Amino acid sequence: MSTKVETKVISREDLKKRVGYKAVDDYVHSGMVVGLGTGSTAYYAIERLGQKLREGELHNVVGIPTSTKTELQSKSLNIPLTTLDTHPVVEVAIDGADEVDEKLNLVKGRGGSLLREKLIETEAKKLVIIVDDSKLVQNLGMTGAVPVEVIPFCWKHTMRRLLQLESLAECNVSATIRSEKDSIYVTDNNNYIVDLFVERPIPDISLAGRQISDVVGVVEHGIFLNMADVCLVSGTEGIRVIEKER
Numbered sequence: 001m002s003t004k005v006e007t008k009v010i011s012r013e014d015l016k017k018r019v020g021y022k023a024v025d026d027y028v029h030s031g032m033v034v035g036l037g038t039g040s041t042a043y044y045a046i047e048r049l050g051q052k053l054r055e056g057e058l059h060n061v062v063g064i065p066t067s068t069k070t071e072l073q074s075k076s077l078n079i080p081l082t083t084l085d086t087h088p089v090v091e092v093a094i095d096g097a098d099e100v101d102e103k104l105n106l107v108k109g110r111g112g113s114l115l116r117e118k119l120i121e122t123e124a125k126k127l128v129i130i131v132d133d134s135k136l137v138q139n140l141g142m143t144g145a146v147p148v149e150v151i152p153f154c155w156k157h158t159m160r161r162l163l164q165l166e167s168l169a170e171c172n173v174s175a176t177i178r179s180e181k182d183s184i185y186v187t188d189n190n191n192y193i194v195d196l197f198v199e200r201p202i203p204d205i206s207l208a209g210r211q212i213s214d215v216v217g218v219v220e221h222g223i224f225l226n227m228a229d230v231c232l233v234s235g236t237e238g239i240r241v242i243e244k245e246r
């Protein structure tokens with residue numbers, strides 16, 4: 001008699017759904033103002049929030065969406081929405097990330113919503129990051145772009161200035177303007193995104209963040225330092241909770 005061992009394959013989509021649902025189950029309570037992130041993982045957190053409000057498991061929760069895409073999804077689920085202007089205190093924000101390092105510093109914005117995400121998540125008393133385990137990195141900026149939102153006026157000049165930054169000099173940095181269907185990609189704020197690519201680790205990520213911000217024409221960048229309080233990492237073995245070291 002032969003024994004068949006069944007191994008269940010968990011798709012990346014399942015990993016995202018599990019972690020999105022868990023974030024809402026564990027961190028959102030009735031009466032809270034909640035920052036609603038953007039992206040394919042945050043999508044599931046919003047789905048869960050809509051479900052729990054509909055089923056009466058949560059009451060009096062209002063969301064602050066970090067993009068028009070999230071706003072549309074939230075509205076389709078009848079999640080009550082507000083803004084930072086009327087609700088400046090955000091109890092919890094839940095969002096995905098493109099990269100997470102061991103100190104819970106992040107790269108965000110490959111989905112294009114970094115400005116509103118940073119604006120809202122800076123105000124969150126607790127920022128919960130939800131990722132699958134492919135997002136964990138040793139050095140930020142090595143798996144893809146470091147996105148920088150810039151004003152459209154003279155964007156080529158701004159891009160040249162970014163390439164000249166001392167803090168990126170050792171990294172063999174290159175840049176592209178983000179495009180979509182043969183046109184320049186335009187953010188929710190009517191800006192453009194310059195994607196910076198480095199071939200070697202950025203020696204001082206904090207300095208790089210400051211120097212990028214100092215370039216005239218830059219609106220915001222996707223390096224989120226010291227913001228996340230907890231990261232839920234979804235893997236085939238389950239969900240690992242990593243708390244920020246105090």
Ligand SMILES: O=C(CO)[C@H](O)[C@H](O)COP(=O)(O)O
Pocket residue numbers: 037038039040041042095096097098107108109110111112113114117
């Ligand atoms: O920063 C973001 C959007 O601006 C997203 O949070 C980030 O891109 C992760 O998205 P996903 O969960 O789809 O991988």
